[in-house]
Amino acid sequence: xxxxxxxxxxxxVAAVTLAVGASSVASASAHPSFDxxxxxxxxEELICKDAELADLDRSLSELYAVVLKNTxxxxxxxxxxxxxxxxxxxxxCWKSSDERGCxxxxxxxxxxxxxDR
Numbered sequence: 012x013x014x015x016x017x018x019x020x021x022x023x024v025a026a027v028t029l030a031v032g033a034s035s036v037a038s039a040s041a042h043p044s045f046d047x048x049x050x051x052x053x054x055e056e057l058i059c060k061d062a063e064l065a066d067l068d069r070s071l072s073e074l075y076a077v078v079l080k081n082t083x084x085x086x087x088x089x090x091x092x093x094x095x096x097x098x099x100x101x102x103x104c105w106k107s108s109d110e111r112g113c114x115x116x117x118x119x120x121x122x123x124x125x126x127d128r
Contacts, residue, residue, distance in 0.1 A: 041065040044072035053105045054114055061111065067118035071125070078125050097121050 041047075045068070047059035058064040075094060082090050097117070104113035 043068035052102050054102045054110070057110060057114060064111070064114055064118070067115065067122070071118055071122050074122060074125050078128050082128075 041059060041062040041064075043055075043058050043065040045055065047055075050056045050059050058068055079087060079090055101114060101117040101121075104110050104117060107113035
């Protein structure tokens with residue numbers, strides 16, 4: 012049996028608590044704009060596991076909502092079609108040798124496109 016001093020035991024408990032907390036924060040921060048429980052594509056699953064990609068997804072979703080709201084009704088159908096096309100293109104990143112990099116570039120490009128409107 013290994014005996015630990017009170018301070019050693021306290022430090023061990025603190026270290027474990029910190030490690031568990033850090034992993035919870037890392038996974039908790041990966042919340043995209045869509046429900047990860049309903050992720051139906053490899054790329055969506057990747058986004059659900061990656062905090063940076065999830066942040067980009069939320070940013071794009073918020074920006075898209077603003078752009079859509081400020082787009083004349085006569086042009087909203089076209090914008091929605093563009094967005095669906097963009098999602099299909101993003102999902103094609105599963106074919107890339109750098110899937111994560113491809114997804115990140117797709118988000119950054121779409122965000123820039125929407126900002127320019």
